[in-house]
Amino acid sequence: MNKENVEKTTQIDENGYIIYGWMVEDLKLCSPQVQIYAIIHKYSIEQDKLYTKGISYLTKYTGYSKPAIINHLKKMVKKNLIDKRVIYKNNVRLCYYSVYRENGECLLPFNRYLDPDFKFAKGSTLEENIKLLQEENKTNRELKKQILNMEYKNFLRTPYWKTIAMYLKSKHHFCTICHSDKALRVHHSTYVHHGEEALHLEDLVVLCNECHKKFHGIKNNKEEK
Numbered sequence: 001m002n003k004e005n006v007e008k009t010t011q012i013d014e015n016g017y018i019i020y021g022w023m024v025e026d027l028k029l030c031s032p033q034v035q036i037y038a039i040i041h042k043y044s045i046e047q048d049k050l051y052t053k054g055i056s057y058l059t060k061y062t063g064y065s066k067p068a069i070i071n072h073l074k075k076m077v078k079k080n081l082i083d084k085r086v087i088y089k090n091n092v093r094l095c096y097y098s099v100y101r102e103n104g105e106c107l108l109p110f111n112r113y114l115d116p117d118f119k120f121a122k123g124s125t126l127e128e129n130i131k132l133l134q135e136e137n138k139t140n141r142e143l144k145k146q147i148l149n150m151e152y153k154n155f156l157r158t159p160y161w162k163t164i165a166m167y168l169k170s171k172h173h174f175c176t177i178c179h180s181d182k183a184l185r186v187h188h189s190t191y192v193h194h195g196e197e198a199l200h201l202e203d204l205v206v207l208c209n210e211c212h213k214k215f216h217g218i219k220n221n222k223e224e225k
């Protein structure tokens with residue numbers, strides 16, 4: 001398909017989603033991925049920034065079966081074309097989607113778990129939140145890449161790190177070395193899995209402020225709250 005044809009064949013459903021030329025030309029999407037992408041794109045650039053209508057709506061507007069849609073969604077999440085967000089509502093697991101790109105540019109500059117303003121669902125437990133981070137690490141390679149590109153002091157302010165640190169402190173109430181319960185910190189015993197801490201909790205150790213200072217030398221105690 002050349003560019004002119006792509007522009008002419010722009011399709012609109014009754015709710016007005018648009019297949020843009022760049023979705024075909026730059027992202028190399030074909031049917032039904034291009035329709036799925038276009039529908040999710042429509043909701044991503046609107047107020048909610050999320051596609052929340054579920055699989056049946058996609059089935060209806062693409063004419064593909066439910067298993068086929070699920071399979072295509074999986075493939076697009078793997079390629080980082082779309083972003084999957086798992087939310088638990090009254091113990092029901094819901095999958096919401098959004099797209100990263102606008103004209104080939106990243107739509108969401110940071111993974112949501114790196115956005116200091118991000119809040120987990122109300123009433124969710126630390127265990128549930130850690131599971132979400134682990135799922136994100138497994139399905140979205142962009143997360144690790146973005147963490148590695150961050151300044152370390154900014155990483156420490158992310159919901160990603162804060163949740164992991166809170167989780168570990170909720171499990172270990174005492175310093176691993178001196179058993180003090182004062183001013184606990186979470187320390188990286190190695191950075192080999194930096195960006196995937198949620199999948200390698202064994203790399204992290206709870207220390208009191210005093211013992212943590214000894215690890216880093218007294219002057220450098222800014223990291224790892």
Ligand SMILES: [Zn+2]
Binds near residue numbers: 176208212
């Ligand atoms: Zn200690």
Ligand SMILES: [Zn+2]
Binds near residue numbers: 223
């Ligand atoms: Zn440390």
